[in-house]
């Protein structure tokens with residue numbers, strides 16, 4: 001049992017932890033990266049994201065596919081208005097394997113089970129009772145939020161669940177298209193299809209929590225069934241073979257991040273994933289960069305100084321969080337499949353800049369108003385009124401968020 005002392009300890013070598021380690025490797029700070037798994041392995045292996053994000057993080061050599069379009073599919077309609085190559089698929093697992101950390105010390109197979117605040121930093125302990133002292137501890141442990149949890153700090157409980165499959169032997173008619181599909185027949189959230197070539201694709205679905213009580217096994221079952229039956233994907237994916245699959249819970253930030261004395265949380269551990277789309281890669285790598293910028297700027301690791309991290313995060317992501325929460329509530333409680341169709345049809349009439357802002361999650365009240373028309377607005381309003389009436393006064397069938405997710409599973 002020996003105590004190791006560091007300037008910065010990063011707990012979790014996923015997307016955000018590894019990215020931060022790569023930044024700090026160029027500094028003179030004593031840095032330790034701890035990972036619970038016996039080897040560093042990135043899951044899912046690749047991420048659909050914005051090309052500018054990949055480029056700004058030097059990930060261009062690890063882009064497997066550039067997409068020509070990013071399309072929204074509703075139950076029957078489609079909207080696609082992006083410039084070519086604006087989106088891509090980054091093989092982050094390949095980046096992680098190529099990463100050579102020279103100064104940062106990496107320890108795998110280390111499961112942090114205790115954390116205690118001391119005067120000038122945080123003391124961590126693993127299962128084998130080894131202890132590690134960090135003047136700053138960065139929680140990048142994803143949904144586990146292990147440092148915050150062990151220190152008794154507030155954690156994000158609101159979560160999303162995602163399940164994804166990699167496919168071979170597809171019969172894809174759309175080329176180089178990434179799409180997001182909204183259809184309550186499968187889940188209360190949405191799904192995605194990344195077309196990699198004529199034969200290969202990635203396909204997945206998410207579910208919003210805590211509104212949903214589905215399990216990972218339920219979501220897996222629905223993904224498998226959707227491959228065979230969900231239009232328009234079924235005709236392309238019916239005969240495909242699943243080569244890899246991965247599913248996981250994750251937080252979709254209830255609040256956009258917090259900092260404490262000697263502690264920053266980044267990536268999913270900070271509640272990064274955007275509450276609407278559950279996109280998390282961009283926030284994970286960007287928050288790693290923001291943590292690096294903060295570490296380089298501050299005089300000490302007090303919460304007051306670390307506030308700089310929040311300023312950076314708020315500037316890029318934070319201001320949209322409240323709007324995301326409202327949209328998500330409306331979507332879950334007052335929207336049906338036919339509304340989705342009208343809504344997505346309206347996306348075709350916004351200009352390309354606004355369409356891109358919709359994909360990026362830059363949702364402002366004004367932007368969202370642009371996607372409504374009178375009939376859709378009235379329909380959502382009637383659904384809202386209907387939802388607060390006692391059952392004998394209701395003038396249309398009630399919308400239940402739990403129903404939204406089971407229709408398909410039972411059919």
Ligand SMILES: Cc1cc2nc3c(=O)[nH]c(=O)nc-3n(C[C@H](O)[C@H](O)[C@H](O)COP(=O)(O)OP(=O)(O)OC[C@H]3O[C@@H](n4cnc5c(N)ncnc54)[C@H](O)[C@@H]3O)c2cc1C
Pocket residue numbers: 011012013014015016017034035036037043044046047048049110111112113140141142143144146162163164204246247248249250266267268269273278279280281282284
């Ligand atoms: C199926 C699926 C598909 C997705 N697809 C996309 C996509 O296409 N685009 C996109 O933008 N986002 C996507 N996401 C979201 C994205 O995966 C996450 O937002 C991102 O991985 C978060 O990175 P992270 O570093 O915060 O956490 P993680 O990648 O979860 O890394 C956390 C790390 O901490 C380690 N750890 C946990 N507990 C401990 C402990 N006690 N001690 C030490 N280490 C610990 C874990 O082993 C892990 O390695 C997807 C998510 C899922 C589940």
